[in-house]
Amino acid sequence: MRIEVIVNNRKIEMDVENNEFLVDTLRRYGFNSVKRGCDTGNCGLCTVWVDEKPTLSCATLAVRAAGRHITTIEALQTEAKEVAEFLVAEGADQCGFCSPGFLMTVLAMKKELQNPTDEEIKHYLAGNLCRCTGYVGQLRAIKKYLGVA
Amino acid sequence: MKQVNQPISKLDGLNTTTGKPVYTDDLAVANALVVKILRSPHAYAKIKSIDTNKAEALSGVECVLTYKDVPNVRFTMAGQSYPEPSPYDRLILDQVVRYVGDEVAIVAAIDEKTALQAMKLIKVDYEILEPVLDFEHAEGHASVVHAEDNLEINFDIGMDRMNNIAASCDMGVGDVEKELAESAVVVEETYYTQAQAHAMMETYRAFTHLDHAGRLTVVSSTQIPFHVRRILSRALQIPKSNIKVVKPRIGGGFGGKQTASVEVFPAIVTLKTGKAAKLIYDRKETFSCTTSRHAMRIKVRMGADLEGNIKAIDMAALSDTGAYGEHCSTVFSVAGYKTLPLYNQAKATRYKGNVVYTNKMPAGALRGYGVTQGIFAMESAINQLAEKLQMDPAELRERNMIREGESNPILSGSKPGKPAVLASSTLDRCIARGKELIGWQEKYPRVESGGHKVRGVGMAITMQGSGIAGIDTASVVIKLNEEGFYTLLSSSTDMGTGSDTILAQMAAEVLETTIDKIIVYTADTDIIPYDTGSYASSTTYVTGNATIKAAEDMRRQIIETAATFMAVAVDEVEFNGKAVAALDGTKSMTIDQIAERLTMTMGEGKTQLIATGSFGGDTSPPPFIAGFAEVEVDKLTGKVEVIDYVAVIDCGTVINPKLARIQVEGGLVQGIGMALYEDVRYTDKGKMETNNFMQYKIPCREDISKITVAFESSYEPTGPFGAKSIGEVVINTPPPAIAHAVYNAVGVNVRSLPITPEKVLLGMINADKA
Numbered sequence: 061m062r063i064e065v066i067v068n069n070r071k072i073e074m075d076v077e078n079n080e081f082l083v084d085t086l087r088r089y090g091f092n093s094v095k096r097g098c099d100t101g102n103c104g105l106c107t108v109w110v111d112e113k114p115t116l117s118c119a120t121l122a123v124r125a126a127g128r129h130i131t132t133i134e135a136l137q138t139e140a141k142e143v144a145e146f147l148v149a150e151g152a153d154q155c156g157f158c159s160p161g162f163l164m165t166v167l168a169m170k171k172e173l174q175n176p177t178d179e180e181i182k183h184y185l186a187g188n189l190c191r192c193t194g195y196v197g198q199l200r201a202i203k204k205y206l207g208v209a
Numbered sequence: 210m211k212q213v214n215q216p217i218s219k220l221d222g223l224n225t226t227t228g229k230p231v232y233t234d235d236l237a238v239a240n241a242l243v244v245k246i247l248r249s250p251h252a253y254a255k256i257k258s259i260d261t262n263k264a265e266a267l268s269g270v271e272c273v274l275t276y277k278d279v280p281n282v283r284f285t286m287a288g289q290s291y292p293e294p295s296p297y298d299r300l301i302l303d304q305v306v307r308y309v310g311d312e313v314a315i316v317a318a319i320d321e322k323t324a325l326q327a328m329k330l331i332k333v334d335y336e337i338l339e340p341v342l343d344f345e346h347a348e349g350h351a352s353v354v355h356a357e358d359n360l361e362i363n364f365d366i367g368m369d370r371m372n373n374i375a376a377s378c379d380m381g382v383g384d385v386e387k388e389l390a391e392s393a394v395v396v397e398e399t400y401y402t403q404a405q406a407h408a409m410m411e412t413y414r415a416f417t418h419l420d421h422a423g424r425l426t427v428v429s430s431t432q433i434p435f436h437v438r439r440i441l442s443r444a445l446q447i448p449k450s451n452i453k454v455v456k457p458r459i460g461g462g463f464g465g466k467q468t469a470s471v472e473v474f475p476a477i478v479t480l481k482t483g484k485a486a487k488l489i490y491d492r493k494e495t496f497s498c499t500t501s502r503h504a505m506r507i508k509v510r511m512g513a514d515l516e517g518n519i520k521a522i523d524m525a526a527l528s529d530t531g532a533y534g535e536h537c538s539t540v541f542s543v544a545g546y547k548t549l550p551l552y553n554q555a556k557a558t559r560y561k562g563n564v565v566y567t568n569k570m571p572a573g574a575l576r577g578y579g580v581t582q583g584i585f586a587m588e589s590a591i592n593q594l595a596e597k598l599q600m601d602p603a604e605l606r607e608r609n610m611i612r613e614g615e616s617n618p619i620l621s622g623s624k625p626g627k628p629a630v631l632a633s634s635t636l637d638r639c640i641a642r643g644k645e646l647i648g649w650q651e652k653y654p655r656v657e658s659g660g661h662k663v664r665g666v667g668m669a670i671t672m673q674g675s676g677i678a679g680i681d682t683a684s685v686v687i688k689l690n691e692e693g694f695y696t697l698l699s700s701s702t703d704m705g706t707g708s709d710t711i712l713a714q715m716a717a718e719v720l721e722t723t724i725d726k727i728i729v730y731t732a733d734t735d736i737i738p739y740d741t742g743s744y745a746s747s748t749t750y751v752t753g754n755a756t757i758k759a760a761e762d763m764r765r766q767i768i769e770t771a772a773t774f775m776a777v778a779v780d781e782v783e784f785n786g787k788a789v790a791a792l793d794g795t796k797s798m799t800i801d802q803i804a805e806r807l808t809m810t811m812g813e814g815k816t817q818l819i820a821t822g823s824f825g826g827d828t829s830p831p832p833f834i835a836g837f838a839e840v841e842v843d844k845l846t847g848k849v850e851v852i853d854y855v856a857v858i859d860c861g862t863v864i865n866p867k868l869a870r871i872q873v874e875g876g877l878v879q880g881i882g883m884a885l886y887e888d889v890r891y892t893d894k895g896k897m898e899t900n901n902f903m904q905y906k907i908p909c910r911e912d913i914s915k916i917t918v919a920f921e922s923s924y925e926p927t928g929p930f931g932a933k934s935i936g937e938v939v940i941n942t943p944p945p946a947i948a949h950a951v952y953n954a955v956g957v958n959v960r961s962l963p964i965t966p967e968k969v970l971l972g973m974i975n976a977d978k979a
């Protein structure tokens with residue numbers, strides 16, 4: 061089936077299967093920042109924005125994206141780099157495979173939460189798994205980025 | 210030092226973090242065939258017949274391969290130096306399938322949908338065999354997991370195939386029985402460590418194609434490019450010279466990618482079809498069709514006198530390698546020889562037992578590589594001994610542990626009659642500092658926190674190695690480019706740890722430059738010299754030492770070249786990283802000028818400066834950690850929460866404090882997961898139950914509170930700038946330290962990991978009854 065989606069502010073026509081998930085479509089169309097880490101909606105690696113809201117693209121049927129605004133990290137390089145610099149400064153950038161999804165959630169959190177506490181930050185980001193860092197370094201970095209350290 | 214021991218940022222950090230396409234699947238060509246594997250639904254069966262006609266007839270299917278289509282030569286997927294200790298016990302596809310998930314057929318099609326459809330059209334008729342599922346009853350079981358007689362071993366590993374024994378080990382010193390008999394106090398307990406999943410975020414994957422010369426090119430998320438080349442050469446029966454392996458960025462490894470779990474499948478498709486192919490394991494396959502940590506049972510007998518002088522330690526172990534023997538003998542022996550030297554005062558020590566085959570997913574390498582298992586048993590027993598002696602467990606350790614300058618016959622690098630000397634250790638300072646940081650004096654053993662919650666503290670110590678003595682080798686090439694910047698070529702495999710950056714730091718230190726002047730290029734078997742790969746905590750130590758040698762060689766060449774250009778004697782110039790200047794101040798050339806004159810100036814250059822350095826260690830200096838856990842136990846539910854985890858580390862000189870700290874934090878959290886909930890479980894039919902993140906829980910952000918990391922650096926004389934390793938040692942202390950803290954909180958000794966609320970609660974109920 062053919063759908064029209066606005067990806068990173070550009071209208072794209074995509075051929076999708078009825079049962080195809082958005083993560084696979086986006087990768088097929090070259091948005092390689094979007095990673096898949098699981099088959100059960102548990103890891104958060106595939107997080108993109110659908111109409112500005114962080115969304116698991118592995119749990120979103122591609123056909124449901126028709127007519128919506130999809131944002132991947134490719135379109136948010138300036139903002140992403142700003143967060144990344146804090147992660148890198150902390151050494152909390154390890155394999156990086158979890159990072160695009162993680163950053164998409166962090167950027168959404170920044171818009172949503174004012175002066176969050178540690179608990180609020182952890183709660184907001186809880187769906188984003190990371191096996192490398194042990195999380196505490198990421199938390200230090202994110203707090204500095206948000207100016208709440 | 211300007212570069213080493215500095216918190217330098219990872220050279221690839223900004224790009225990997227912001228989503229650049231640098232991983233295996235990002236690099237695969239769009240029209241690569243999609244490879245899928247049809248897998249056994251049975252734990253043990255023989256294929257009576259397999260019909261692929263319908264699948265092959267499906268439009269879009271390129272090939273369907275079965276056991277009839279693969280070389281009949283057994284191999285191992287374990288990434289180890291040749292000759293591998295792991296048995297050659299598998300075929301690419303076998304008529305006998307040995308676990309639920311074992312490969313039955315390989316399907317390649319133009320897209321995933323077609324491949325999946327084709328899989329459904331394959332008809333397999335199985336003769337179901339009685340599986341061996343309980344590793345404690347594998348030895349002498351009526352079913353033999355490897356009944357085939359073309360299994361090969363490179364040397365004696367103590368295999369007794371017809372009794373399901375894959376390998377065995379017997380090591381030690383002194384007369385354990387005599388010392389135990391003479392001990393005033395003896396602890397005798399049995400400990401179980403579970404199979405753990407690596408759960409790296411990037412699942413296993415590889416992409417293959419033929420290059421311009423018709424050679425097989427393999428792009429793989431691997432820790433072991435050179436071993437992959439050798440493994441493929443044997444499995445596919447083609448010369449190594451016809452294979453090239455490239456490693457892009459890796460999305461985590463943790464030892465999982467020290468086993469070549471996937472490469473052979475797309476590779477055989479590419480060889481058969483001539484077309485590009487890729488195989489990407491989904492999470493379910495990653496959990497259930499690759500490898501996990503070896504589950505082990507270790508019975509410890511430990512004897513001491515009344516003053517707390519340890520007389521004897523006896524460890525009788527049993528390990529479950531599952532259906533194939535990847536890393537079976539080495540993980541097993543490491544559980545002994547990297548734990549026993551810790552307690553050097555013991556007069557007699559022994560480590561003995563078997564590794565058995567079962568009809569479950571194979572076990573393999575996972576961060577810690579046996580030490581994690583051995584340390585849980587050893588340290589739990591030490592804590593219990595302290596309890597029996599009514600002695601502070603820290604004091605018991607201080608009294609018995611190995612110290613810098615002491616020798617031990619089991620320590621790596623020992624020769625018969627010539628025990629190796631421990632050249633560096635600050636373990637005593639690690640313990641002292643850790644006690645302070647956790648508040649041992651005030652908190653040991655427990656603090657009632659009011660209501661139904663109670664807090665306890667516990668501790669454990671550990672060691673590991675730095676590379677494999679006498680086996681690991683690394684070579685590094687550094688070239689001076691046509692301006693004053695360098696390229697460093699290495700086949701070590703940074704899997705996110707930052708090892709590329711650390712190598713650049715070391716080279717930059719020697720060459721007195723900064724890491725932005727050093728391009729680090731890893732890893733490609735065609736153009737980069739040999740390196741065993743990144744495992745066994747080897748990269749900082751082994752490849753690091755090779756890097757220093759190469760950089761020193763480069764430094765010498767630069768000085769010699771510039772001296773010649775300036776017509777000054779070599780000992781009358783000095784190099785400060787930016788320029789070579791005559792000592793008398795008369796002449797000077799910048800590094801840019803030197804490089805330019807070497808490569809570009811007509812008639813004068815003609816000499817590209819290329820330096821090499823190779824290293825292989827005679828010893829494997831152990832890093833040490835003292836780990837302390839503070840837990841809060843809910844007496845109503847048995848739930849354990851880690852309030853604070855303190856680790857004080859001696860990894861020698863810390864090459865990069867911020868990257869080292871994250872290594873520690875990440876490893877501790879993986880260890881906390883292993884201590885409290887991670888557990889690979891099977892149904893009574895041998896099917897894995899924990900094949901997704903809902904069933905197999907890894908720590909999430911909200912599970913982790915405080916982690917405290919501190920370094921107490923020794924100076925390792927054989928290490929690069931005094932450094933030892935850090936990658937693996939960090940995972941070992943949480944299971945025993947947390948078990949100890951739980952015991953101190955509620956009096957329940959959990960000796961079988963993970964420490965679930967049920968086990969704690971049941972322990973409390975049983976204690977009440979008694």
Ligand code: FES
Binds near residue numbers: 097103106107119
């Ligand atoms: S891929 Fe794991 S949550 Fe989407």
Ligand code: FES
Binds near residue numbers: 153156159191193410
């Ligand atoms: S950095 Fe590797 S999973 Fe997060």
